[in-house]
Amino acid sequence: MSKPRPLSGFPEFLPAQRSVEREVVETLARTFELHGFSGIETRAVEPMDQLLRKGDTSKEVYVLKRLQDTEAGKDAGMGLHFDLTVPFARYVLENAGKLEFPFRRYQIQKVWRGERPQEGRFREFMQADIDIVGQGELPFHHDVEVTRVMLEALSKLTFLPGFRLQVNNRKLLQGFYAGLGLDDVDEAMRLVDKLDKLPVEKVREMLLAEAGLTADQADKVLGLADICTPDDSFVEQVRALGVTHELLDEGLAELAQLVRECQDLVTDTVRIEADLKIARGLDYYTGTVFETRLDGYESLGSICSGGRYDALASDGKNTYPGVGISLGVSRVLVPLLNKGVLVADRSVPSAVLVALVDESSRASATAVATALRANGVPCEVAATASKFGKQIRYAERRGIPFVWFTQDDGTHQVKDIRSGDQVTATPDAWTPPAEDLRPQVVTNTASKENK
Amino acid sequence: MSKPRPLSGFPEFLPAQRSVEREVVETLARTFELHGFSGIETRAVEPMDQLLRKGDTSKEVYVLKRLQDTEAGKDAGMGLHFDLTVPFARYVLENAGKLEFPFRRYQIQKVWRGERPQEGRFREFMQADIDIVGQGELPFHHDVEVTRVMLEALSKLTFLPGFRLQVNNRKLLQGFYAGLGLDDVDEAMRLVDKLDKLPVEKVREMLLAEAGLTADQADKVLGLADICTPDDSFVEQVRALGVTHELLDEGLAELAQLVRECQDLVTDTVRIEADLKIARGLDYYTGTVFETRLDGYESLGSICSGGRYDALASDGKNTYPGVGISLGVSRVLVPLLNKGVLVADRSVPSAVLVALVDESSRASATAVATALRANGVPCEVAATASKFGKQIRYAERRGIPFVWFTQDDGTHQVKDIRSGDQVTATPDAWTPPAEDLRPQVVTNTASKENK
Structure with a gap:
């Protein structure tokens, strides 16, 4: 076709x-x-x-x-x-x-x-x-x-x-x-x-x-x-x-x-x-x-x-x-x-991309996502366990503001990829700022004038 | 037609x-x-x-x-x-x-x-x-x-x-x-x-x-x-x-x-x-x-x-x-x-009917409704200033759980018409129990068996 x-x-x-x-x-x-x-x-x-x-x-x-x-x-x-x-x-x-x-x-x-x-x-x-x-x-x-x-x-x-x-x-x-x-x-x-x-x-x-x-x-x-x-x-x-x-x-x-x-x-x-x-x-x-x-x-x-x-x-x-x-x-x-x-400031509802160390950790990444969703945080698990830089670019292309990393020792870090700020967090307690929960409508007056 | x-x-x-x-x-x-x-x-x-x-x-x-x-x-x-x-x-x-x-x-x-x-x-x-x-x-x-x-x-x-x-x-x-x-x-x-x-x-x-x-x-x-x-x-x-x-x-x-x-x-x-x-x-x-x-x-x-x-x-x-x-x-x-x-347990989104003493008080009733809505409480003002009993039946027929009364002295009372309980309230502070905010879906197994 x-x-x-x-x-x-x-x-x-x-x-x-x-x-x-x-x-x-x-x-x-x-x-x-x-x-x-x-x-x-x-x-x-x-x-x-x-x-x-x-x-x-x-x-x-x-x-x-x-x-x-x-x-x-x-x-x-x-x-x-x-x-x-x-x-x-x-x-x-x-x-x-x-x-x-x-x-x-x-x-x-x-x-x-x-x-x-x-x-x-x-x-x-x-x-x-x-x-x-x-x-x-x-x-x-x-x-x-x-x-x-x-x-x-x-x-x-x-x-x-x-x-x-x-x-x-x-x-x-x-x-x-x-x-x-x-x-x-x-x-x-x-x-x-x-x-x-x-x-x-x-x-x-x-x-x-x-x-x-x-x-x-x-x-x-x-x-x-x-x-x-x-x-x-x-x-x-x-x-x-x-x-x-x-x-x-x-x-x-x-x-x-x-x-x-x-x-x-x-x-x-x-x-x-x-x-x-x-x-x-x-x-x-x-x-x-x-x-x-x-x-x-x-x-x-x-x-x-x-x-x-x-x-x-x-x-x-x-x-x-x-x-x-x-x-x-x-x-x-x-x-x-x-x-x-x-x-809208992103093309997906996801506020968080849960990054993946390797394919065998998909089950634990899914558990992180499930905990986030239980608190009303829309998120998705990375589609493939590629290099972290590639996973961050995956989030960027979709406008997803946060990427979640699980460390080898089982602790978690969440990174705001807009500012680069990274903090320690737990999946069942962390939520993003309210304005990041859903896609936000942004007005672009430049486009209005250009077209 | x-x-x-x-x-x-x-x-x-x-x-x-x-x-x-x-x-x-x-x-x-x-x-x-x-x-x-x-x-x-x-x-x-x-x-x-x-x-x-x-x-x-x-x-x-x-x-x-x-x-x-x-x-x-x-x-x-x-x-x-x-x-x-x-x-x-x-x-x-x-x-x-x-x-x-x-x-x-x-x-x-x-x-x-x-x-x-x-x-x-x-x-x-x-x-x-x-x-x-x-x-x-x-x-x-x-x-x-x-x-x-x-x-x-x-x-x-x-x-x-x-x-x-x-x-x-x-x-x-x-x-x-x-x-x-x-x-x-x-x-x-x-x-x-x-x-x-x-x-x-x-x-x-x-x-x-x-x-x-x-x-x-x-x-x-x-x-x-x-x-x-x-x-x-x-x-x-x-x-x-x-x-x-x-x-x-x-x-x-x-x-x-x-x-x-x-x-x-x-x-x-x-x-x-x-x-x-x-x-x-x-x-x-x-x-x-x-x-x-x-x-x-x-x-x-x-x-x-x-x-x-x-x-x-x-x-x-x-x-x-x-x-x-x-x-x-x-x-x-x-x-x-x-x-x-x-x-659903009601046919309208309204959780509250704001009752009306007489037609000249419609503006103050609307102000009560506006205050309730500012707190996310769906409500409507009575369509006509009929007798209170008639206004309560108006609410009942639609399944609206609460009726709001403004007294001559400017104080307010809200009545749960299911239980008959009536309490003093202020329009900018009162909210119904969470389960009364929106129409609730109820299952009626009796109907299932009868039909």
């Missing part, structure tokens, strides 16, 4: 890169669990009729077919999920009688989309979703809760660049547009959503030509979109535009509460702002909406998005409102890992 | 069940890492020509097709992986220049097979694989190593029934058959492999009729298959059959070493035995072979299998020998979870 080549759009990691991803996933899961979110996984496949409920994504679905399917079309009804929201909505309906509401769940899984691979877009990628779902009703304080949980989770990923969480509220937009007397609120929202990609003058033209706004209406719509504050001072700026509507009041109150009640989580690197141009395009949000930019990687687009649905799911008897947010784990990590900005 | 129904062959878990699976996965990963195994994940898809290299599994592959693929057949070359060995072999070849050998990896992922669902067989299921791969050569002590790692991992899953790891060696079988003068060693091995499903008399008939053995040869082949010892005493029993061959000697020595060097890991529930009828059918093993039976669930077949390959992969320049073992996580857990034999 000749050397296989990577498949475009299906990123894979080397061991040291995967250990960064694992650290991210574990940190997220731990944070979500601290907040009472239950972890679930759903199957990778859904019936096609479920996947195609939102017509505009149909082209992205991978359909499954059994290779030797003699009963034609028998499995044709299944495809790979393209997000974690559709399967979660189905899971809630399927298990509604067995779940307790409000139901908090997190879900960290791969999803698949058959689209053309490009920067930040993959055919297989990992998402981390949190949602809170109610049965019949879901008070607004849960919007604050999911925001706080995701802010806290992001702030624990200290090795990543900073984040800017941008929040808005559909009620605010819809109320403002209605108060302005616009005929087609959705069309205006769709055009405002283009402000990220198009110059403001172009969007203004489209508002006039396509959505039929007057010049004054267009100015106010763009004036609203221009408001962006790190606190609740946006309320005053919106009021200054002179538009009034009951729904606008509701949206302003919700968004102001959200921004206020997250202030204690703001740091230098993790910020929140009310950004009134965020609309989340065609998605079916009905209140709070989220997007997130990664500092220095704005071209990736939003790396963490979501919002409030009045009906995540409905089975005729009950409606299940939800609020959630989805972090694009691969979208963040793949560019940072590929550019070498993030890397 | 009407209530969705489960898809046959695609098991999914409720939150309390998933927390058992997560505990298993984390325990396995932690153990593998203690032994220096690097965790990797490979993409879900492989080129079809890779998946079809073993002709006999072709019917099980799910082929991918983009729904609106206008360029017919453009993606037709991809399918979902049906095990973790084929993708791992490809990963090793693709990244050989960037990996350090011997390369130890673990991989815990879902795999897919389009076969008919039945007991212990699924269309989507999780496997946990460990392998050690060398470049050019891989000494036998690594066979001992993977065996020890898997035995240790299984022994840490204390809530599972006992395991019996059955080991054999292909060299032993081939050498014995060659020493007996059999013409078609593979055919004999294939028939002996049926001893699990067919009565010994039937296999004897087939050895005579299909493989052309003499009565004496058949007796010796079946005599060998009948040998099963928990230690290296099998060597003597094989010698007593009077067959000699160089390859037999090699196989006997390897298997005896393996069984001897694992004796210190044997417990009441995790055992190892040299079982000379294990042949692993058509798989391409060349030395050590493994199967594993779960006590009381023998009808599941082998739940953990593997062995030694002389060539896991080869790229013309280098050959990569490997030894590995694969645990069928879903095969073990799905029946135990579905029968209620295993369950």
